[in-house]
Each structure stands twice: as structure tokens, then as C-alpha cells.
Amino acid sequence: MAVVSVIEAVREAIREEMRRDSNVFVLGEDVGQRGGVFLATQGLLEEFGGERVIDTPLAEAAIMGIALGAAYRGMRPIPEVQFSDFVWPAVNQLIGEAARVCYGTHGSLNVPMVVRIPYGGGIRGGLFHSQNVEAMFFHTPGLKVIAPATPFDAKGLLKSAIRDNNPVISLEHKKTYRLVRGEVPEDEYTLPIGKADIKRPGESITTVSYGLMLHYCLEAAEQVSQEGIDVEVVDLRTLKPLDKETVVESVKKTGRLLIVHEDNITGGVGAEVAAVAAAEAFEFLDAPIARLCGPDVPTMPFAETLESAYMPSTETVAVALRNLAAY
Amino acid sequence: MAVVSVIEAVREAIREEMRRDSNVFVLGEDVGQRGGVFLATQGLLEEFGGERVIDTPLAEAAIMGIALGAAYRGMRPIPEVQFSDFVWPAVNQLIGEAARVCYGTHGSLNVPMVVRIPYGGGIRGGLFHSQNVEAMFFHTPGLKVIAPATPFDAKGLLKSAIRDNNPVISLEHKKTYRLVRGEVPEDEYTLPIGKADIKRPGESITTVSYGLMLHYCLEAAEQVSQEGIDVEVVDLRTLKPLDKETVVESVKKTGRLLIVHEDNITGGVGAEVAAVAAAEAFEFLDAPIARLCGPDVPTMPFAETLESAYMPSTETVAVALRNLAAY
Amino acid sequence: MARPRSTPTKKPPTKRPAGAKPVQDSAAGLPGGLTTDDLVDYYKKMVMVRLVDERIWALNRQGKVPIAASCQGHEAAQLGSLLAAEKDGNCFLFPYYRDLAVKMSAGLTAEQVMLSFMGKEGEPYSNARQFPLQGADLPNKVIQISNVVAAGLTQSVGYALACTMLGDHTVVLVYFGDGASSQGETHEAMNFAGVHRLPVIFICENNGYAISVPQRRQMNLDDLASRAAGYGFPGFVVDGMDLVQCYEATHHAISHARQQGPVLLEMKVDRFMPHTTDDDDRRYRPKGEVEEARKRDPVVTMAEDLVHRGIITRKQVEEIAALALREVDAATDAADAASPPGASSLHEMVYVP
């Protein structure tokens, strides 16, 4: 098995699917000649030509609307939003339109498209290059949302997303792109959308997270294991549909739940995870449900001091785990 | 005290504030000559003239951006989004920009503006005239969100919102506009943003809701009271900042919590209310936290059968209350 | 156009894309490709649509149709362009909410239309999940996902892009109002189409109002058509009250689009009715404006024209109306008797497998 970075896994997934199916194409700002600002689409223009790797004008709503229209005609577009922070102009097409095409035509049309969105902070991006945007898509019926944390998951889920006949939002944490490396099989594989993955089994606390935070949770779990706290780390991987079963089963086993995400706490994905557990694992809970999330400030500021003050970290996760264990 | 409808209360609030402060002005599609499609701004053009009551071109992003820019110069704009369903093109200005102006300038600028958004279903509006859009704003630090259910609350909160120096989203449930009538004092008054209101005190179950659903909760509470179930009905009134104290105190008293909203269940405001209760009233809970919300379909369809199947109602609230009481 | 505007409007000229052939005079003095049979056929469609449109309004007042936007006054523009598209045979349509004449005449029966307006099971666009005739009618090559103004424009451009990628030579016609021209997405759609020279015809049905907002508050322009130059493609003003002119302009636009890329057609029309059944246009339309406009009612002028040319008789005009009325009556009864979709279908098709 080759060891690759997340960005390489993403690139490989796209390339393989474009080879497999000539209806798959990518479009977005700088995806062609430049190969994408994160180089996710590097080499694709050379291999597949300008018809299937389209450098668009700077207009996110158009990128999305055009992808949608192409999907109506049977294509499988992969539009890219250059940074999550720039997805807002496109939400009319995503939330208002794409998510409702199948429902609103009673199934006579559907939208096989994957919207790739690099997101998240910790890269000195400041208020407008760091945002977490998952809550909005998570709340929108008709969309699916994947948010892998490792190269293996990124490749397998993205390939499934491209083959899926529904609109899928692919959230790729920018900081994991080059930081996180891992093994990826040489052979073709896909991973099921909608299945969480227990990245570390444990008995005493369930931690639920996704994306960059997953790695901090794993590190923190390692730390506190030396203190006898045996943490089960659930990686949601897919946010929508949410794998309630895996979460609920884990909480039933451990009786304690810590939810960790980088996005603002109020109304984030973690709120739903907590609500599900409070409804479906109520009798098994031994402690209040805890959330360690981004605070309710717009997003990570630019200054390094402020950025670190915003971000949950291995250390703050470890503290939260200790507190929960001590309850 | 005069008995007025919600729409009359809204109109009075705007009129009074425009009289009080010459920097207050309204803008939006059809707000002038037509008086707004719901007649919320009827008569304002005649009283205040075309400079302060501006019929804009059909462009929601512009309406919002222009309101923002005017606010930078010291005005207090009240932009209207004709229907909540059409707010998506404007979210870049609302979520990306307005919410971050104060934070992103470290307080050297701020945005005293109130975005009025008629929302919600039960009016045969189908997929594109019925939406609940609160979850997105609820999740956005820097915004405030009010969602009154009665004429008294609508007037008092809207006046406070207009005087507030932060961007406030005013969610007005379309179905309450003419349906809900109530007493409103002749004398000037305002209501504090951020305070929930216990619309019905009770001992055995806490019900948390807002907007149209509040009325169904009150009716259902009345119904089950004859069966000895004594429901406390909390009207959030303000969604953001969420009045956690009132919710948590109520749950600590009753030990049971039912959350009711019309918006899709997953990732809705109710998820946060549940998460807060599961964290802060954990030891007082006698039953799993229950949510009765819109299902995860895009929104209420057009056909009457489907619309009623979507909407929570007095009957389904009553059933949920009985189930919770029986736990 | 007999509508008083801030700037006096001359009768809009019909212009022809550069390089297009001049009008071919057939026996009846008709533009190339058009026969008198076509005219009779489309006159019948127009009468049918008008009766359906009127009936729907009446049914709204009876509480049987929750909402409707009338196409009265827009019929010539809608049917003239549709006629060109149908004769071409390889066009795809992205109409908007006011395009009853397009949607119905593209292939629906009066009964299907009535089912849709009443929100009944079997309605062809969305099985009654959406506002009437909104969703998709693929057998008739029509898509309109939403009534969010201008949201369909970029989609139509994407559709054209895909057709180009697949090499199938389809031309896409996308319809929108003057109000829709102000939306950012309209700009983005035209710009993309211009850059990629896609086979799209942008048809603006300019009725001078966006609900209550008159054109002079919507744009600082007399003719929206002039905006096309900013995207590097041609734009033309067309008399939208004249079916033949609308046919001709669209016919030429289709061949231009297929060979050279986008065209913007601004069809000047009039809205005879309030914005929708929910609207009261007396709040904002000057007295007498609608009456004046109705003097060019396309249903009346087309009948006059056909009779005048000796293509049909006055008696046939009456028969056409009577026949249509019977069909509308029957359609209304059938739709009225039909049931809405069952509640359990609420959960279907949020996702496709």
C-alpha cells in the first residue's frame, strides 16, 4: 500500500473516476491550467483536456447552476468551490435548487454531482479563509455530506460520492491536505456513504468528531489512556446521512459522550449528535453530554494567538476527556 | 388595548420607529407603491416618501449589500426579503459579511440593520414559498434572530431590533400574519431581545417552541391538561441569543422536555435546545428529550395532503406530550 | 406597445441576427418555414391557453386553485418562440412561472394542467409537490425546478454546455422576466454562455413590471436587449405581442445559437392581469393602462389577422373557441374529481437510490 497525503488521495479519486466514466468532469476557478489552488486537480487538464476540466469565470452561483444543468443532461459534474468561505454566493443553487431537484420533480430528475469544498482553519486563513460551513448543508434534506479525515477515507468516500446519484457535498479539511498522510490500497475500492468509523475502540467515553479534529481526538485518547481512560473515537466521516446507530451504540456502551468539532458550537453538527444521544441513549448516559467546539465568534482570526485560542486542540480535548471521566 | 394582527403589529413597529428616527428606512421588492406583498409596509411610502421607502430592483444580494453599506454610513436600514425562500442569494452578504463587520473591524464599524423575513408553511406555498430558514442564522455568530409568535411580541421585539446596533434577523411566520390577533398596548413599549417567555406555566413537561408552533403547543397543552398533564410552554421568541437559562430552569423543574418546530428536525434549532438541556439539566431529566419537528424532506409540498402530513399540529403535539408524560 | 412609460417607447422594431436570411415571403407573406397550418394550429393553442388561464383564475376565486400566475398578454411571445423551437425539433426549454402557454402547448392536455393547478395526484411536473407546472416535464423537454427568480438561467446554460459536450446540437431556450434581469445569476449565466459561446437563447418577456416595480426602477435602460453587447453576443428587441415576429426572431436566433452562440431576445409584452391571483394591481398600475394594452390582445389580433388573410373564417374562430371551452370544462371536472397524492408519499424521493 502506498502512503499518500489527503490531497493526493482526492486527486487520485477524481482521476480514477474520470477515467472510468467519460461523463465525469470538473469545473471551477483555477482548476485547469493551475491545477486548483490546492493542486487537487493537477494534471487533469493535461490528461482529459479543456472540455472536461473547465476553468470557469469567477462566479460561484454560476459554477453550481451550470453543474446542475449539466447533471440534468446526464453528466456527472464535480464543481469545486475554491475555499468554503466562498460558497455563500452558491447556496441558492445548492440549498434552494440542487437539494430539491429530485424531490421537486418526484424523481424524474436527479443530480449526480459532487461539490468539493476545502474548509476549516488552523492555517492562518483569518475570517475569510477558514470557515466551517457544514452545519448548513447538514441541515438540508436532499443533500449528502461527507467529511473524511484520512487519505483512505477521502479516496474511498469521494469515489462513492462521484458514483452517487444525489448531490454530495465533499468537505475536505484544508489543514489535513498535506499534513495527514496514510496508507491507501493500490486496488480500486469505495467506502459507503453514511457509515461512521470507529477509529479507536474504547470502553469508558465515546468521542464523536470528524475532519481535522479526529486526529486531535485520537492523540488525546492516546494521552489519557495512560491515565486509565479508555476512549472510543468515532469518526463520523459522513455527516449526512448521520450514522446514528454507530453513535448510539457506542454511547450505550460507554455511557459518556464528548463531541468535538471546530465549527461554532451553537447549532453545529454536534448539537444534533447530542440531541440524538439524549433521545436514543438516554437511559445509558452516566454524565451530561459534553461538547468541545469552536466558540461562538465568527471564525478563527488571523493572529496566531487568536487562531490558537479558537481551535480545539489535543490538549483541550484531553482536558475535556478527563473532566468527563471524572464526572 | 387594541386588538391587532401580527402584520399590523409589524407595520406599527416600523412606522413608529421611522417617525422616531429619521435614519430608519426600508428597502426591498415591492415595499413602496405596493406596500409589500404582505402589506407590512403599507402606507409608509405615502408618509415617509420614496427616499425612505425604496422599491429595489429584484436582487436580494444587492438589497442586503446596499443596506449594509448604508448602515456603515450611520443609517438604520430595514431590508425586506419578500419570502424566506428567496434569502439564499443574500446569504453571502448576511452570513459572510454583515455578521462579521463588527468582529472583523474590531468594533470600529457596526451594522444596525433589521432584515425582515416572512417565513414558514401551512399556507399552500409549496417547496418555494414555505421554507424555514432559521437554522442557518441561528448558527451564525454576530447575528441576532427574533421569531415572535404574537402581535405583542412582534411589535415589542421588532422595535428593539430596530434600535439594536447589531444585525438582527426578524423572522415573521407568514401564517401568523393575519391568523393571530392579540392585544397590543397603545403606549410605546419594547421587549428585550434574548429573553424567552413562559406563555403557560406548568409542572410536568416543558415544551419549547416558537412562531406558529407556539400556538399549537398552547392548544395541545390545554387539551392534555384535562388529562392531568400540566405543560409549561416556553416561547423562545428570540432564537439568538438563545435564552438557555429559561429553558434549563424550566426543564430542571419539570424533568421532561418536548421541543417543537416546523423546520426540518436534523440540525434545527431544536437540536441545540436538546444539547443544552442534555448538558445543563442532565441530572434533572426524567425522560429522553423529545423533538417533534418537520421531517427531513425539503419542505412542505403543495398538495394539501402532503402539506398537512409535513406540519406538526395541535394533535401531533398532544400525542407527543402524552407519550412523554407516559414515559 | 401602448403602455405609458417614463420615456416614450417607439413601437419596438423586430431585428434579425446579422447574417440571417431576409424574411421569405411565402404565399401568405409568412417568414421562412412557416405555413398557414402552423398559424391555425398555434392560434388554436393560444385560444386553449387563454381559456385555461381564465378558468384557473376563476377556480382560484372558488378556492380550488391556491395560486396562479397568468400568462395573459404574453401568449404571442411564448407561442411564437415555442413554434420556432418545435419546428426546429431539437430545442430544450427552461421556462419560468408565467409560461403557461409554453408549458401547456409543449405537449400537456388541459386536464394535466388542471391537475397541476389543483394539486392533484398524477400532475406531470412534481406530482403536486410544487407550485403548478413546476418541476420537470421531460417527455416534452421542459425543466423549471423552482420559481426562485432567475435560478433557472445558469442551469439552462449548464444544460447547453452538456449538450455541447455530448455533441447533440440541442439549442436551449430559457425564459425570464424583466425583473429577473436584475439578479446576479442572470449576469453570471449570460457571461458564461458568452465566454463558451453556448447554444442558448435568452428570452426576456419584458412586461414592464416585476410585481409592482416598473421598468424604470428595475434598470436604467429602455431596452434590455442592449445588455447583450456586454457579454459579446447579439441582442434584439422583438414585438412580443405579435406571434409571427416572435416566431421569426426565435427561428433566426436558433440557427445563430447553434452556429455562433448565445442570443438575447427581448420580447416586449404586456401583463394583462395582476402579478398572481394574490396580487391587486390597482395599488400600482395607472388607471387605464391595462385597458389600453388589451387593445393589442394577441388572441384577438391573431384571430383578426387570420380572418383578414382569409386563412380562417369568423365562424371557425367561434368554433375553435367553443371546442376549446368544452375541453376545458371536461378537464376541470376531471381534475376536480381527482384526489391529491396520498400523505405517505411525503417521504418519497428525497434521495434517488
Added chain:
Amino acid sequence: MARPRSTPTKKPPTKRPAGAKPVQDSAAGLPGGLTTDDLVDYYKKMVMVRLVDERIWALNRQGKVPIAASCQGHEAAQLGSLLAAEKDGNCFLFPYYRDLAVKMSAGLTAEQVMLSFMGKEGEPYSNARQFPLQGADLPNKVIQISNVVAAGLTQSVGYALACTMLGDHTVVLVYFGDGASSQGETHEAMNFAGVHRLPVIFICENNGYAISVPQRRQMNLDDLASRAAGYGFPGFVVDGMDLVQCYEATHHAISHARQQGPVLLEMKVDRFMPHTTDDDDRRYRPKGEVEEARKRDPVVTMAEDLVHRGIITRKQVEEIAALALREVDAATDAADAASPPGASSLHEMVYVP
């Protein structure tokens, strides 16, 4: 402009708004209102900005500045327009992320700029919450809330609307790139400004690229200025490499804007550096293109011009550079020694009381 394009570009002419007075030849052959002192003053500013810009890039390579967009190549456009605005005395500025020359020369010290790029306490725009020089600098009449492309345009129009309501005769200058012209909000902003004839000058710094996307993939147009006609106001192409021409065009535009409403100025410039410090432009720029463009480097040509006109000597040119360098060195050291804001300030000012 020595950049190879798909369509050959003639040297862009400077045009003057209709009705504007012809160029007034002062002693030095300068346009009306401009003195040689102004030129020297703005030359000094240009030199300073260039040195700061270069230093920032170097500091990025040293890991001290996380990100920067260079204004090299855009200085004449930015400073020429700023000069007109400052001489007018009643203008307000909405620049974009590439407008270092505007933002700095509007009133900041080199040290303030350095604090901002290094993310240090006391940085004037956002106290280091945002990307460098982003937020607001109200003492110098500058607002740029975000670097979301085109998001500032409607805001600038709203600002102008409010100024009009308050009767204060301010003219708003809003800056953006060629890429930004494709955003829907740009259209919406121009349309609203046109309808309400607001005092806004839209200044497009057209450098022919949006990151890697060249103009021919951004718009099917040679001159963006032509789009203004679609909004009912004038648009002009200006040689953005020539400070005097940019001054003159802006000067005329200011009086036009104040009296008659919006103007679009397309200043043709060149981007000498990669898009930002994160970019590698060798991936997409043809070899030699930048070198060719640098032959018209505004810092060099302005110096040549001033010397040639006998306004300053070559020796003074060197002194100006040396003085500026000392200031930049000192500013760098001071900013380097400063601290970032304390972590506790994270929670401040989410809301204002």
C-alpha cells in the same frame, strides 16, 4: 500593455466623460488641478509602497507574513485614482485586497502596514483578526470588510445611497479586479447604482488574470468598460500604467459621479507578481510575459518622466528610494518586535453593545 492576448490589444486610449473639460495644460503639461508637487509627492508614495510590497514578500519567505497579495504593477492606477480622490477631498474608498497602494497611501505609516501583515496588536484595520489591511480604516475613509471577491461592491453603492440621503455629496470609489466583474453582485451593484444614479465610481483594475484564469475565459469582451452601457452610465478604458492618465480619468469621473451618477473606469494594468505569496504563476503565465510587462513598470516610468520633465534629478530619485528604505527597515523592525493581540480578545466585539 505588452501582454499577448487572444485578440491583439491596441494601446488603450484614455477617454474622458462626455462634457468634461479638455486637458488643461499647466506649465508642466499636466491636467487640470495637478501640480508638479503632487507628482513628486505621489512618486514618493509609489516608491514607498513598492518597497513595502517587496519587503512583505521577503518576509513571507522568512515565515513572518502568512499571506500577501502584491500590488506591483497596479501602483499607477491605485495612486492616480487616489490622488484625484484626495484632491477632491470628499471621497470615500472601498478598495479590494490588491490595493496596498490605496490603503497605505490613504494615510497609514509603513509601521502600521507591517503590523497588519504580521498580525500584530494595534494593526489598524481589524486588530489582526483579518487578513492584512482588511476591515476598516475609518480615519482614512476606507472600508474593506472581506476578501470575498465582489462582496464590497453593493456595500459601496449602499454607502453612496446613504451619503445621498444625508446630502453630503461624497463620491464613493470602489475597486475590483477583472475576475470580480463576473460575480453576480457586481452586476447587481452597477444596476442599482445606475437606476438610482448614485455617486459611485467603479474602478476595475484589469490585470488580465483572475489568479490563473485569463481574461478571455472570464469575459467574451476586450474592454470591460463597454459593459457600463448596459447600466445606463458611461464607461472608459484608461491606461492603468500611467498615473497621470489615471488621475485625470478619475478626476473627471468624480465630477460626473457627483452630478450625474455612476462611471465605470477600466484601468488596464499588469500583475507583476504571482497572485499571492501562495501562488506559482509559472504554471499558467506564458514565459516572458511578466518581463515584457515590467518594461512599463510605473515606478520606473514615473521616475523617468519626472527626471525627463526636469521636475526631479536622478540623484533625488536615489535619495527618495534610500529614505524610503530606511523607513521600511525601521517599520519592519518595530512590527517584528510587536506582539500579537492577547488570546482573551478572541471574544471581544462579536456584538456591539
